[in-house]
Amino acid sequence: MTRQTSLNTTHREMGARMVPFGGWDMPLHYGSQIEEHHAVRRDAGMFDVSHMSVVDLMGRGARDYLRHLLANDVDKLRSLGRALYSCMLKENAGVIDDLIVYRLGDAFYRLVVNAATTEKDLAWLRQQSSGFELEILHRADLDMIAIQGPNARTKTLPLLPADCAAAAGLAPFNAVLGKDWVVARTGYTGEDGFEVMLPKEKTVAFWHALHDAGVQPCGLGSRDTLRLEAGMNLYGSDMDEQTSPLEAGLGWTLAWEPADRDFIGRSALEAQKARGELQSFVGLLLEGKGVLRNHQKLFQGDREIGEITSGGFSPTLQLSIALARIAPDVEGAIQVEMRGKFLPVRRVKPNFVRHGQSLIES
Amino acid sequence: MSDLPNELKYTKTHEWARNEGDGTLTVGITDHAQELLGDLVFVDLPQIGATVTAGGDCAVVESVKAASDIYSPVSGEIIAVNEALSDSPEIINESAFGEGWIFKVRMSDASEFDALLDSNGYAAVMAEDDH
Numbered sequence: 160m161t162r163q164t165s166l167n168t169t170h171r172e173m174g175a176r177m178v179p180f181g182g183w184d185m186p187l188h189y190g191s192q193i194e195e196h197h198a199v200r201r202d203a204g205m206f207d208v209s210h211m212s213v214v215d216l217m218g219r220g221a222r223d224y225l226r227h228l229l230a231n232d233v234d235k236l237r238s239l240g241r242a243l244y245s246c247m248l249k250e251n252a253g254v255i256d257d258l259i260v261y262r263l264g265d266a267f268y269r270l271v272v273n274a275a276t277t278e279k280d281l282a283w284l285r286q287q288s289s290g291f292e293l294e295i296l297h298r299a300d301l302d303m304i305a306i307q308g309p310n311a312r313t314k315t316l317p318l319l320p321a322d323c324a325a326a327a328g329l330a331p332f333n334a335v336l337g338k339d340w341v342v343a344r345t346g347y348t349g350e351d352g353f354e355v356m357l358p359k360e361k362t363v364a365f366w367h368a369l370h371d372a373g374v375q376p377c378g379l380g381s382r383d384t385l386r387l388e389a390g391m392n393l394y395g396s397d398m399d400e401q402t403s404p405l406e407a408g409l410g411w412t413l414a415w416e417p418a419d420r421d422f423i424g425r426s427a428l429e430a431q432k433a434r435g436e437l438q439s440f441v442g443l444l445l446e447g448k449g450v451l452r453n454h455q456k457l458f459q460g461d462r463e464i465g466e467i468t469s470g471g472f473s474p475t476l477q478l479s480i481a482l483a484r485i486a487p488d489v490e491g492a493i494q495v496e497m498r499g500k501f502l503p504v505r506r507v508k509p510n511f512v513r514h515g516q517s518l519i520e521s
Numbered sequence: 522m523s524d525l526p527n528e529l530k531y532t533k534t535h536e537w538a539r540n541e542g543d544g545t546l547t548v549g550i551t552d553h554a555q556e557l558l559g560d561l562v563f564v565d566l567p568q569i570g571a572t573v574t575a576g577g578d579c580a581v582v583e584s585v586k587a588a589s590d591i592y593s594p595v596s597g598e599i600i601a602v603n604e605a606l607s608d609s610p611e612i613i614n615e616s617a618f619g620e621g622w623i624f625k626v627r628m629s630d631a632s633e634f635d636a637l638l639d640s641n642g643y644a645a646v647m648a649e650d651d652h
Contacts, residue, residue, distance in 0.1 A: 176556075191614070192585050193560045380559065380585060448563050450583045472562040472585055479562075498581070498588065 164209040165302050165362040173376050181275030183210040185379055192380035196474040199348050199385055200515045203308035203315075204377035205369050210274035213301045213356055214284065217267050218293030225260065225268055228287055230404065230422055232414035236262035242332045242345055246404050246412055247283070248424030252431060253400035254407070256280050257392065259345060263336050271303070271354075273394050287423070302362040306374060307352035307385070309515065312344075314372045315353050318365065326353065347382065349389025349513045387480060388473050390442060390510030396453055397440075397468040397482055403431055406484060407468075408440035408509050436487050438465065442509035443481040444519065449497055451481035451504070456496045464489050475512045476519065482509050525551075526618055530594070530634060531643035534576075537618060538594040540634060545627050548594060550582065552617040553647050558584035561610040566602040567624050573599060575633050580623055582613065593626060595633040601625040 161184045170177065175186035186207065188195060198204040216224065225233040231245035241262050247255045256276045261269040272280045277297075284295050306315045316327055322337035326344075329335060331351075334343035341356040357365060370376065383393070390408075392398055398407035405413075405428065413428065414420070431437065445451050451470030456463055465485030473480045481504075485493070494501040510518055529537045535554035538546045555561065565581040573579045573593035580591035602624045606612060613621035628634060638646065 176559075188559065191560055193562075193611075384585065448565065450562060450585075450588065452588070472583075 162210070164207055165359045166207045166209065166366055169363055169366055170207065170376075173370075175376070175378060178379070180379055181210060181273070183274055185210060186376070188378040188380045189376050192378065192384070193474045195375055195377040195381035196384050198375035199308045199350055199377060199381065200475055200512070201309070202375070203306060203311040203352075203373070204375040204381070205366070206305040206307070206377050206379075206382050207302075207366070208305050208354070209302035209362070211303055212272050212274065212277040212280070213298040213303065214270040214272060214281070215267065215296040215298055216270065216293050217264075217296065218291075219266050220291035220293045221266055221268050224288060224291040224293055226420055227291075227422055228284070229260065230413050230424060230428075231260075232420060232422075233260055233262065233268065235414070236260070238262075239264065240329075240334045240336065242334055242343055244412055246398075246409055247280070248404070248422075248428075249400060250423060250427060252403045252405075252424040252427035254394070254398045254402055254404060254409075255283055255400060257394050257398070257409075259343075261334050261341070261343065263334070263341065269341070271356075275395065298356075300359055301356050302359050303354060303356050304362065304366065304369070305346055305348075305352065305354045306369060307346045307348040307350045309351060311350070311352035311374070314374050315355070315369065318368045318372065319355075347389075347391055348385035349391070349510075350385075350515070384471050384474060387469055387471050387482070388475055388512035390482070390508075392482070393469055402484075403428065403437070405431055406438040406440060408482070438484050438487055439489070440468075440509060441483055441485055442507040442511060443467070443470075443483050443493070443495070444476075444505040444507055444511075445479040445481075445495065445502065446505060447502055449479060449502060451479045451495060451497075455481075457483060457485055457504070458494045458496060458501060459489060459491065464493065467495070473511060475515070476517055480511050525640040525644060527640050529618070530637035530639060531646070532592065532594050532637060533646050534592045535646075536592060536594050538634065538637060541625075544631070545600060545625055546595060546597075546634065547622050547625050548591075549622040550591065550613065550617060551643070553650075554589075555614050555617045555621070557650075558582065558589060559586045560584055561613050564606040564610045564613070564623070566604070566606065567599045569599055569602060571599045573597060573626060582610070582623075591623060594637055595626060595628050596630055597626045597628045599624055600627050
């Protein structure tokens with residue numbers, strides 16, 4: 160059965176084209192995906208991300224539990240409100256999910272996990288919790304709205320409840336906890352902005368207030384092109400249970416120190432590093448016509464060297480970009496097979512646009 | 522659902538064709554097709570002078586979502602292409618039945634035009650799509 164967020168009727172009233180996504184009925188766009196993309200790069204846009212799941216971990220054992228569960232280290236969260244991006248790995252270092260963890264209290268952490276993986280994640284979280292003193296609470300009573308863009312914070316701040324006023328002074332990757340709202344300066348677009356978790360009964364009014372303040376409703380289509388330009392991975396496309404974070408450009412999220420922290424997947428990762436021969440995760444540009452798409456094959460002459468994991472059109476750069484995984488030893492020119500033709504692609508670092516600016520050297 | 526001009530003929534593959542009365546047709550994709558594709562970002566136009574066959578692919582449109590072949594509704598020769606689409610493919614999104622035409626073809630067999638769907642026939646195709 161397809162699930163609906165609190166905003167389903169609102170999306171339809173605002174002209175959304177609805178599509179199934181991860182078991183949910185979600186807006187793809189409200190007319191033009193490209194205009195929504197530009198609104199976020201140039202002004203402010205908002206996304207209903209209530210299909211994602213909020214999971215609270217409460218109890219004295221929460222810290223030790225998370226230091227075992229996650230490949231990044233929650234001890235980096237030195238002050239209350241700090242946020243951290245991490246992978247959650249299997250023993251063999253395959254990625255179960257990627258998530259954000261917030262430290263909201265001394266014995267209170269909050270995870271935000273992907274929609275399609277929620278059931279699997281909850282089962283894993285519970286399975287790994289034995290021996291730790293904590294409670295795992297799926298907060299299905301909360302929705303989440305992301306407001307992103309250079310003017311997102313200015314337009315959002317006056318609409319927040321008084322107990323979240325401290326949001327005005329938030330540093331990036333920090334959150335403020337109100338009575339029942341959480342406002343975090345995080346996002347998935349490469350722009351400044353907030354992600355707001357709020358009680359379901361407040362969501363429709365908040366969405367309308369943001370709309371009245373000139374924030375553009377944006378669908379999953381622009382969410383994907385924005386994160387692709389920002390070089391941010393998408394779970395299920397760029398990595399999954401069969402992929403090591405070391406082959407998905409996520410090495411920076413692995414906390415190796417302290418060396419005695421025995422997180423799930425650590426020994427498998429160490430074995431992979433010792434063995435070497437890891438595939439490279441790269442960015443690609445197509446300077447000619449056409450659009451790079453997921454699963455297109457990459458070649459060097461006759462030799463197949465890899466595959467595009469996420470491809471699309473970049474509205475900011477006005478050409479097609481992709482994330483791709485290629486064989487370890489590849490140097491020199493790469494071609495993509497597109498509709499029977501082999502077209503040259505340029506290899507670049509896997510981030511393309513930040514804060515409205517191209518990161519590509521011409 | 523979008524309004525379908527009655528003076529046009531249609532294909533099951535979402536092209537429209539307008540008979541110019543001089544043995545040539547103007548061809549584009551329907552408003553329904555552009556809506557399904559989303560924002561268009563590239564159009565690969567056919568070569569002027571190329572020979573096309575009814576139902577054969579002769580152009581490509583790429584949107585933010587997918588690449589899609591364009592099939593010629595009739596057999597014949599390409600006599601013109603809409604060069605404006607090279608720089609501004611979004612014209613198709615804005616005016617699929619008008620400014621967003623893709624190519625003109627000189628028919629080699631006028632009976633192929635008569636065999637195309639009328640607006641009612643194409644409306645039935647769209648209704649099936651929605652299931």
